[in-house]
Amino acid sequence: AxxxxxxxxxxxxxxxxxxxxxxxxxxxxxxxxxxxxxxxxxxxxxxxxxxxxxxxxxxxxxxxxxxxxxxxxxxxxxxxxAIGLTRTDINAIAYEQTMHWVPLALSLNTDLGFEGADTPVEINGNPLLLAELLNNLVDNALRYTPRGGHITVRVLQADGQGILEVEDSGPGIAPDERERVFDRFYRVLGTTSDGSGLGLAIVREITQKHQANVEIGDHPTEHSDLPGTRIRVVFPLYTPPPDTLDS
Ligand SMILES: Nc1ncnc2c1ncn2[C@@H]1O[C@H](COP(=O)(O)OP(=O)(O)O)[C@@H](O)[C@H]1O
Ligand SMILES: [Mg+2]
Known part of the structure; x- marks a missing residue:
């Protein structure tokens, strides 16, 4: 040992x-x-x-x-x-952070929408890190989707899990790149917009801290011929720590 x-x-x-x-x-x-x-x-x-x-x-x-x-x-x-996890509503965080991006989306003529859950979606989370996670996903969606695209941030609760999704109508991430894009400093060949290749590495680090999973999929839409991207983060829902039950 x-x-x-x-x-x-x-x-x-x-x-x-x-x-x-x-x-x-x-x-x-x-x-x-x-x-x-x-x-x-x-x-x-x-x-x-x-x-x-x-x-x-x-x-x-x-x-x-x-x-x-x-x-x-x-x-x-x-x-x-360094990170404390507390009872955190990802619905509220996602809404608040998405609103910060609206002016930039407008200037790019891109439709940025928020589809929230009807009730709070509570997880064991660190609000600052969760905001950072979402901001990295929205930053990518805005950065890589051509002007005039469609982006949706969605929060839902299903099967005892809290789910956060960011979808865009952009060029997509090819299946054989979907693991590597999470590596530090890795950028898909031919990526033109400037960046450090750290955004998704940060996303993965933060999801791990929350016992969450992140997966990349396609997201074809009627708005575009491009494959699109959907990034989904699945969190376990909040459970009270055992010691608060016995008082
Ligand atoms: N929404 C997206 N659509 C298309 N490609 C993406 C998207 N998000 C990330 N990528 C690809 O994954 C790479 C890694 O992303 P990231 O770690 O955020 O680094 P950076 O954005 O600084 O390049 C990007 O360079 C880009 O090629
Ligand atoms: Mg990025």
């Missing part, structure tokens, strides 16, 4: 090392980009050119900040002692 424990600890340390190495590598590219943009801005002759270079610099630093935030979130979600 002691050997098992040591093996697991050493596997953990190795995984941490690999993560830090990967993270450092991922940060080098945006940092090099920032530096190039700053150098170009210094060389620009006219105020207009400089304005445009500086704007790119701002966008670039926003992207780098997002990457750092995602890396921190992943590191935090990985640490089991």
């Amino acid at each position: 002691m050997n098992d424990l040591l093996d697991r600890l050493s596997a953990n340390v190795q995984a941490q090392r690999r993560f830090v190495a990967d993270a450092a590598h991922q940060l080098k590219t945006p940092l090099a980009g920032l530096r190039t943009q700053a150098e170009l801005a210094l060389r620009d002759a006219s105020p207009e050119e400089m304005q445009s270079s500086l704007r790119q610099l701002v966008t670039g630093s926003e992207r780098a900040t997002r990457l750092v935030n995602q890396l921190l979130l992943l590191a935090r979600a990985e640490n089991p002692s």
Whole structure:
């Protein structure tokens, strides 16, 4: 048993090392980009050119900040002692978070809908991590679905489970990619929109923390000839901890 424990600890340390190495590598590219943009801005002759270079610099630093935030979130979600689970209504969280995306969806001419449950859907959850999970799914749906697409966020309760779904009318994720897209830093070949490949790794980490399952499927619709994507997260429903029963 002691050997098992040591093996697991050493596997953990190795995984941490690999993560830090990967993270450092991922940060080098945006940092090099920032530096190039700053150098170009210094060389620009006219105020207009400089304005445009500086704007790119701002966008670039926003992207780098997002990457750092995602890396921190992943590191935090990985640490089991750092997350507390409480009685949490995923219906309310999903509604609230979806509303934050409405302005962006409108600007992309994309129909973003919410289909909630009629009653609260309560799970043992961490509200901040659950919001992050959903935001990563909606971010992807908006990012990869062509303008004018259809996206639905849905919450339901069925068979003693809480279910969260995000569907889009976009290009889909091919069956042989559906496992790998959850790997850190993995992006499907030919993916053009910029990103870090961390979004779904964070989603998987958070689902594991909630004893939930996540699966990717197709989602063909009448709105589009594309295969579409449906990502479904299935949570066990809230059960009161045993010690609160005996009072
Ligand atoms: N809704 C979606 N539709 C099509 N492809 C998707 C969708 N969500 C994720 N993907 C694919 O999975 C890859 C990994 O997603 P993710 O981990 O969020 O990283 P990122 O979005 O930063 O590339 C994406 O690069 C994209 O190729
Ligand atoms: Mg993403």
